[in-house]
Amino acid sequence: MELVSPFDFVKRSVLAVQEYAYLSVRSLANLFRKPLYMADTIQQADLIGVGSLPIVVLTGMFTGIVLALNTSKTLEQFGSLSLTGRLVSFSMVRELGPVLTSLMVAGRNASGMASELGSMKVTEQIDAMRALGTDPYKKLVTPRVISTVFMMFFLTIISDLVGLIGGWIISFSMLGLDSTQYWNSAYQALHYNDVITGLAKPLVFGFIIATVGCYFGMTTKGGTQGVGRSTTEAVVWASVIILAVDAVLTQLFITLS
Amino acid sequence: MPAFDNNISLSDERNIDTVHKAIIFENVSIGFEDVPVLDGVSFELRRGETKVIMGVAGSGKSTILKLCLGLLKPDSGHIYVLGHDITTMTEEELFELRNKVGIVFQESALFDSLNVRDNVAFRLMEEHLPAAEVEKRVRESLSFVELEAAIDKFPAELSGGMRRRVGIARAIITQPEVLLYDSPTGGLDPITSTTIIELIMKQRDVFKTSALMVTHRLQDGFTLATHYFDPATRHMKPSDGMPSQDIRTSFMILREGKAVFEGSAHELGQVQDPYIKEYIS
Numbered sequence: 001m002e003l004v005s006p007f008d009f010v011k012r013s014v015l016a017v018q019e020y021a022y023l024s025v026r027s028l029a030n031l032f033r034k035p036l037y038m039a040d041t042i043q044q045a046d047l048i049g050v051g052s053l054p055i056v057v058l059t060g061m062f063t064g065i066v067l068a069l070n071t072s073k074t075l076e077q078f079g080s081l082s083l084t085g086r087l088v089s090f091s092m093v094r095e096l097g098p099v100l101t102s103l104m105v106a107g108r109n110a111s112g113m114a115s116e117l118g119s120m121k122v123t124e125q126i127d128a129m130r131a132l133g134t135d136p137y138k139k140l141v142t143p144r145v146i147s148t149v150f151m152m153f154f155l156t157i158i159s160d161l162v163g164l165i166g167g168w169i170i171s172f173s174m175l176g177l178d179s180t181q182y183w184n185s186a187y188q189a190l191h192y193n194d195v196i197t198g199l200a201k202p203l204v205f206g207f208i209i210a211t212v213g214c215y216f217g218m219t220t221k222g223g224t225q226g227v228g229r230s231t232t233e234a235v236v237w238a239s240v241i242i243l244a245v246d247a248v249l250t251q252l253f254i255t256l257s
Numbered sequence: 258m259p260a261f262d263n264n265i266s267l268s269d270e271r272n273i274d275t276v277h278k279a280i281i282f283e284n285v286s287i288g289f290e291d292v293p294v295l296d297g298v299s300f301e302l303r304r305g306e307t308k309v310i311m312g313v314a315g316s317g318k319s320t321i322l323k324l325c326l327g328l329l330k331p332d333s334g335h336i337y338v339l340g341h342d343i344t345t346m347t348e349e350e351l352f353e354l355r356n357k358v359g360i361v362f363q364e365s366a367l368f369d370s371l372n373v374r375d376n377v378a379f380r381l382m383e384e385h386l387p388a389a390e391v392e393k394r395v396r397e398s399l400s401f402v403e404l405e406a407a408i409d410k411f412p413a414e415l416s417g418g419m420r421r422r423v424g425i426a427r428a429i430i431t432q433p434e435v436l437l438y439d440s441p442t443g444g445l446d447p448i449t450s451t452t453i454i455e456l457i458m459k460q461r462d463v464f465k466t467s468a469l470m471v472t473h474r475l476q477d478g479f480t481l482a483t484h485y486f487d488p489a490t491r492h493m494k495p496s497d498g499m500p501s502q503d504i505r506t507s508f509m510i511l512r513e514g515k516a517v518f519e520g521s522a523h524e525l526g527q528v529q530d531p532y533i534k535e536y537i538s
Contacts, residue, residue, distance in 0.1 A: 035383075120368075128366035131326050132380045132427075133355045135348070 019219060023141060024211045030135075030142040041143040048109050048144075049151030053158070059104050060159035063096050064088055064166025072175050081175060085185035088167030093190055093198040097160040099246055102205035105152060106238040110213035113144055114234035117217025118227040126218065141218070145210040152206030153199065160198065193257040201249055205242050212238040275340030279304050279435050279467035280325055285334035286514075287320060294320050296514040297334070302435070305505055307461050307468040309478035311536070312511035318471040319363065321511075322437045325469065326358055327351040339434060356380070359428030360437040365420040367412040367427070373399070374408045377427045398426040402456055418449035425456055429464075436460060438470040442477055454480050455493050461506075462486040475537055482506040482522035510536065 004012070071087040117140060120126050129136045164186055171177040216234040220226045280302040287295045295317040302308050310318050323329045324336055327343045336343050341354055367376050375382070377398055381391045399405045402422040412420055421441055428436060438457060442450035454477050460466050462485055472478060484493040508525050510518040510533055518525065518533050525537060 123369070124362050124364060124366035125368055127323070127328050128360075128362055128368070130328055130348075130352075131355055131358075131360045131362075132383070133352045134379075134383050135352060 016219075020211065020215045023137065023215050023218065024207075026137045027141045027145045027211060027214070030138045031146070033138070035138070037139055037143050040139065041147050044143050045147035045151050047112075048105070048148050049155060052105050052108055052151070052155060055104050055108060056101050056155045056159050057162050059100050060092075060097065060162035061166040063100055063159075064092060064163030064168075065170050067091055067096070067163070068167035068170035068175070072170070082177065082181055083185060084171050084175060084177060085164075085167065085182040086189035088171075089164055089186035090189045090194065092160050092163040092167075094194045095198075095246075095250070097163055098156050098198055098201035098205060099242065101156045101159040102152065102202060102209065102242050103239055105148070105155065105206075106209045106212075106242060107235055109148065110209045110216075110234040110238040111231045113210065113213030114216040114220070115227055115231045117214060118220030118230040121218060121220045122223050122226060136218070141210075141214045144214055145207060148210035149203055149206035152202040152209070156199065156202040193253070197250075197253040200253075201246065204245060204249065208241050208245060209238050212241060277304055278302065278337075279306075279339060280469070281335075281337040282321070282324075283335040283337070285324065285331045285336060287317075287324065287329065287331045293514050295324075295331070295511075298511075298514070298516050299334075300509055300516060300519060302467055302469060303505070304434075304467050305461075305465045307457070307470060307481055307506045309481065309506060309508050310469060310471045310511065311473070311475065311478065311508065313536075314473075316511040317514050318511060319439050322360065322439050322469060322471060325435070325437055326355055326360060356431055357433050358435045358437065359431070359433035361421065361424040361428050361439060361441050363439040363443055365412070365424040367420055367423055369412050372409055372411050373404070373415070373423050376412070376423060377430055379427065380431055394430055395426075398430040399423075401429065401459070402426045416449075418445050418452065421445065421449075421453055422456065425453070425460075429460060429466075432464065432466075434467065436466050436468040438468060438472075440471055440473065442472065442474055450474070450477065451480070455486070457481065458484060458493050459486045463488065478506070478508055479522055482508075 067088045068084055072081060072084050075081050075083055075087070117126070120129075120140075126136050126140075129139065167186070168179065168182050171182045172179055213234045216230040216237070220230040222229070278301050282298055282300050285295055285298045286293065294315075298317070298321070300308070310321060312318050320329065324331055325338055325343075327338075327346065327348075331344060334344070338354060339357055343351060343354065346354070368379065371379070374392075374395055378391045378395045381394060386394075395408070396405060399408060402425050404419060404422050404426065407415060407419060407423070412423070415423065425441070441453050441457065445453065457468065457470065458481055461468060461481070470477070470481070480493075483496055485496050486492075487494045507521055508518065509516055510525075512532060517530065518528060520528075525533070528534065528537075
């Protein structure tokens with residue numbers, strides 16, 4: 001492994017942050033500049049949104065099931081088993097739905113973006129695009145950012161709903177709770193602020209997934225080995241940033257409420 | 258004063274002769290991670306001229322082509338392309354200029370998710386030209402490189418030589434004023450290499466396009482310098498030193514980031530410098 005001096009490490013880190021910030025700002029600024037590449041955006045929305053649907057549904061379902069199983073054990077001790085729906089609903093909508101959906105989409109799509117753009121970078125296709133008079137940030141990055149942000153919103157709603165259904169299956173079949181009681185409890189647990197929090201987070205996480213994936217793709221160096229490295233780093237950094245930003249956003253929304 | 262001074266275009270408050278010179282490098286230097294790649298390189302590419310750039314691997318040949326397109330920015334010096342000082346232009350401004358400059362990449366750099374038609378048509382589709390016009394021009398361009406039959410194939414289905422020819426078709430579809438070839442015959446067999454050189458010659462002699470050609474193969478440069486394209490037979494023919502054929506091919510040799518030779522094929526043959534003699538031997 002190559003040894004890097006602390007000065008070089010700091011220099012490279014600052015440069016990476018600068019390049020990431022530049023890509024992020026440019027991907028947003030391109031929203032106001034023509035052309036908008038709507039066909040590419042719709043294609044990406046299909047790949048990211050529809051393509052991620054199975055894993056998001058499975059993740060949401062099992063999370064709801066596990067939540068119901070775990071919370072029921074504790075609630076049973078206090079004779080409050082009827083509150084299972086409330087706990088599943090609150091946890092799914094406010095926290096687990098957005099975060100787990102984002103982590104799954106990051107694993108699938110941040111890696112996909114990094115490897116696709118990385119392969120294009122190392123085979124000079126990005127340079128060819130620039131040479132042919134097309135802005136790769138506009139053609140490749142912005143459509144991915146728009147479609148990921150857009151689709152994350154709906155994927156999270158689906159994940160929340162499927163999670164609640166998972167919790168209901170356990171409550172109804174194993175805990176012997178009445179369906180109406182479960183859904184009433186789940187509905188009453190949610191306040192306006194919780195729904196806003198749960199739907200605002202995926203927009204930010206979607207932006208992180210797409211920009212991190214595209215950043216590592218667009219800065220790939222070193223042939224096929226470099227593509228592999230970029231793919232791994234994209235998933236790791238997207239996941240870490242999502243969790244860190246989630247902590248900040250959670251505190252922010254608590255303060256605002 | 259030269260006769261063409263009346264036609265000089267003004268660019269960046271300096272008089273740049275865009276009528277006779279397509280590209281001007283003025284004392285250009287660039288390095289990567291503190292390693293100098295080009296060190297004070299200056300040269301001019303006249304309109305209609307093909308300049309063959311040679312040198313050992315890592316001497317900065319491909320870097321010159323990327324600098325011409327503004328894909329890289331020099332650390333110092335000025336580069337004028339068709340009268341524009343591209344060292345002071347923004348990326349947005351460069352996109353327009355790049356429509357007048359075509360490039361054939363070393364490994365073709367075709368978009369692997371697009372078929373040959375869409376690769377060649379890429380620039381036209383970005384300009385939203387009518388589909389019929391795009392199809393017509395794609396077929397013309399592919400016909401020039403004699404590859405019309407491969408229009409629906411994907412890059413992965415093509416041989417190395419075919420990919421290089423598609424790269425040429427993509428570069429010439431907008432009839433650019435300048436063409437840049439990055440090792441167009443690299444890794445190809447001798448017969449396919451000759452086909453590619455003949456295409457480059459055809460573009461030079463039929464359309465009078467200015468070109469920079471980076472190559473490791475000395476014979477490619479000498480073939481260009483000693484042959485012309487005959488439209489009647491659709492093949493190249495030896496010029497036998499006849500100046501009437503208007504063949505303008507010059508050579509530049511790079512060594513450790515510096516231009517150590519610039520001149521004609523004849524001058525290259527007469528040079529006494531031991532390094533160059535060894536290089537061309």
